Amino acid sequence: NLPGQHEHAGEEPTARYDVAVLGAGFAGMYMLHTLRQQGWNVHVYETGDDVGGTWYWNRYPGARCDIESLYYSYSFDEEIQQTWEWSEKYAPQPELLQYAGWVADRLDLRRDISFNTTVEHAVWDEDATEWVLETNGGDVIRSRYLVTAVGCLSAARVPDFPGLEHYQGKQYHTSKWPHEGVDFTGQRVAVIGTGSSGIQSIPLIAEQASQLTVFQRTPNFSIPAHNRTLDPAEVARVKADYPSIRAELRLTAGGMIVKNPPTKAALETPEDERRQEFDSRWAEGGLTFLGGFTDTSVDETANAIAAEYVRERIRDIVKDPQTADLLSPKDYPIGAKRLCVDTGYYDTFNRDHVRLVDLRSQPIEEITATGIRAGDEEMEFDAIVFATGFDAMTGPLLKIDIRGVDGVALKDKWAAGPRTYLGVSTAGFPNLFMITGPGSPSVLSNMLVSIEQHVEWISDHLNHLRDHDLQRSEAEVPAEDDWVQHVNDVASVTLMNKAASWYRGANIPGKPRIFMPYVGGVGNYRVHCQKIADSGYQGFVHS
Ligand code: FAD
Ligand code: N01
Numbered sequence: 001n002l003p004g005q006h007e008h009a010g011e012e013p014t015a016r017y018d019v020a021v022l023g024a025g026f027a028g029m030y031m032l033h034t035l036r037q038q039g040w041n042v043h044v045y046e047t048g049d050d051v052g053g054t055w056y057w058n059r060y061p062g063a064r065c066d067i068e069s070l071y072y073s074y075s076f077d078e079e080i081q082q083t084w085e086w087s088e089k090y091a092p093q094p095e096l097l098q099y100a101g102w103v104a105d106r107l108d109l110r111r112d113i114s115f116n117t118t119v120e121h122a123v124w125d126e127d128a129t130e131w132v133l134e135t136n137g138g139d140v141i142r143s144r145y146l147v148t149a150v151g152c153l154s155a156a157r158v159p160d161f162p163g164l165e166h167y168q169g170k171q172y173h174t175s176k177w178p179h180e181g182v183d184f185t186g187q188r189v190a191v192i193g194t195g196s197s198g199i200q201s202i203p204l205i206a207e208q209a210s211q212l213t214v215f216q217r218t219p220n221f222s223i224p225a226h227n228r229t230l231d232p233a234e235v236a237r238v239k240a241d242y243p244s245i246r247a248e249l250r251l252t253a254g255g256m257i258v259k260n261p262p263t264k265a266a267l268e269t270p271e272d273e274r275r276q277e278f279d280s281r282w283a284e285g286g287l288t289f290l291g292g293f294t295d296t297s298v299d300e301t302a303n304a305i306a307a308e309y310v311r312e313r314i315r316d317i318v319k320d321p322q323t324a325d326l327l328s329p330k331d332y333p334i335g336a337k338r339l340c341v342d343t344g345y346y347d348t349f350n351r352d353h354v355r356l357v358d359l360r361s362q363p364i365e366e367i368t369a370t371g372i373r374a375g376d377e378e379m380e381f382d383a384i385v386f387a388t389g390f391d392a393m394t395g396p397l398l399k400i401d402i403r404g405v406d407g408v409a410l411k412d413k414w415a416a417g418p419r420t421y422l423g424v425s426t427a428g429f430p431n432l433f434m435i436t437g438p439g440s441p442s443v444l445s446n447m448l449v450s451i452e453q454h455v456e457w458i459s460d461h462l463n464h465l466r467d468h469d470l471q472r473s474e475a476e477v478p479a480e481d482d483w484v485q486h487v488n489d490v491a492s493v494t495l496m497n498k499a500a501s502w503y504r505g506a507n508i509p510g511k512p513r514i515f516m517p518y519v520g521g522v523g524n525y526r527v528h529c530q531k532i533a534d535s536g537y538q539g540f541v542h543s
Helices: 026-037 078-083 093-106 196-208 232-240 242-249 271-284 287-292 300-317 321-327 447-467 477-493 522-534
Strands: 015-022 042-045 119-125 130-135 140-148 170-173 188-192 211-216 222-224 340-342 354-358 364-367 371-374 377-380 383-386 401-403 432-434 473-475 540-542
Touching (some): 026 042, 119 140, 188 196, 196 340, 447 522, 473 477
Parallel strands (some): 015 140, 188 211, 188 383
Antiparallel strands (some): 364 371, 473 540
């Protein structure tokens, strides 16, 4: 029996809302505030026991943002952006969580959020023009509209290593970190995974552990953060100019400030000048390292020059040439997997008690009762840290049993990869809106910029329906097909398809290899979405 339409037909629901929102991270919080201000009866459901999403769950040592906090923050409320004080260039997780809680207090959000509540089923009831939701606690909720704010990186994944269930030591996933923290002092610790989470946590775990073994399948390119306390004069300057800076960010490619944006191609720049540019960006640190030239993300030769520059830096830092070599990515373009930003990552491998195991030559055969067997070697560990990432973008949506018109399951519709119109809606699933869904810029941008744009576009859409006495909005198949084609076309102009990245589902065995986010830039995307809105929502059928 399907829940909702069939099982619960005719039943009085536990609650009824105009809009149900799933998730209380930055996206769900702003969606709630916006719709409530506009007079909608809206309610949020959240698995965790407080707001913050990513910053509620990812409490591993070293977790922090890698977009400057002054810009990785809400811009919709002048008082909020003027009042909150960030301590560092890149805020640490506890401060980001505190910020989310502070915003929730100021806007009195928690009274409309059900915490410790996961929505497990969402079934479209065509007769009632409503979604019927069922929670893990068995509550049945009816709402006209359903907005998913479930995040792109919220479905944590531990690979199915043989023997995992027999392991007797402690095990942790970076995104399900114990709230009370973990003390690794004196312990033999394994970290599996060298993506952003591994790269942020490894140097700090190494400070405590008596022995740290890092299991690496694919090396990543990592740029130093050069994190620092914020200078009050700089903060004052930014705050004085916030409205215009934020407006500018909304029209950039990535929603980030790029100092000295590129004007020239690396291939047309003399070598000494090119090196100066890389040196100065390396010294500045952070994600804008690749922002110096116009061709590094589209031309393989230009990209290879940037990649070699980073490999040289790795060789400079890491004393053992063999370890340096293993840490150097060689088989994919720089930027095709998300760049990492670190504090002391490469240098950590100079410490005597830290060892790198290359899983390409020595794969994990088994997790044993006492540790890990990799190749022929058996190693004992008191704790294993899984920094193994997420079932990204589609994972959090497909964990929910979502059924649209005629009971079609979203997981069946997306069996060959996600199909959306503008990354916010999908044909056959009326009145369902996805914040930062696949097919939108989302994870390729400063997410706060993308979240705010989606929240505002979705609420404008709902207000348009209300103003015109309409109750139903559904994406049309041809509009969706065109958008999917466009998302693929734009990705194929870049080098993004040339790495086995989570952007393409490559970290999950069996997941379709489709480049999921929209690489066309938040500025272009925003302009396009606005055009669609101005046209009366072309590509949607309203009734
Ligand atoms: P999330 O913060 O993921 O929140 C989604 C919430 O939905 C979660 O709390 C989850 O419990 C809840 N949920 C999911 N499914 C259900 C359900 N069925 N029922 C009820 N509740 C549900 N982005 C950047 O732009 N810059 C950064 O520096 C940056 N750093 C990051 C660092 C880490 C460690 C990670 C994992 C991600 C980072 N990101 C960063 C991406 C980050 O996810 C976004 O910036 C942003 O926080 C996402 O907000 P959100 O509200 O969309 O989703
Ligand atoms: O996850 P990942 P993450 N056997 O998927 C390895 C954001 N974020 O949590 O590359 C062995 O990047 C896997 O190896 P491979 C950011 O968007 C931001 O680190 O698949 N190893 C990889 O090394 C980021 O991109 C920050 O070969 C296995 C690692 O596990 C995203 O979240 C901080 C394996 C997973 O890396 C995800 O980052 C943290 C297996 N079976 C996160 N399966 C900031 O700094 C996977 N791996 C802001």
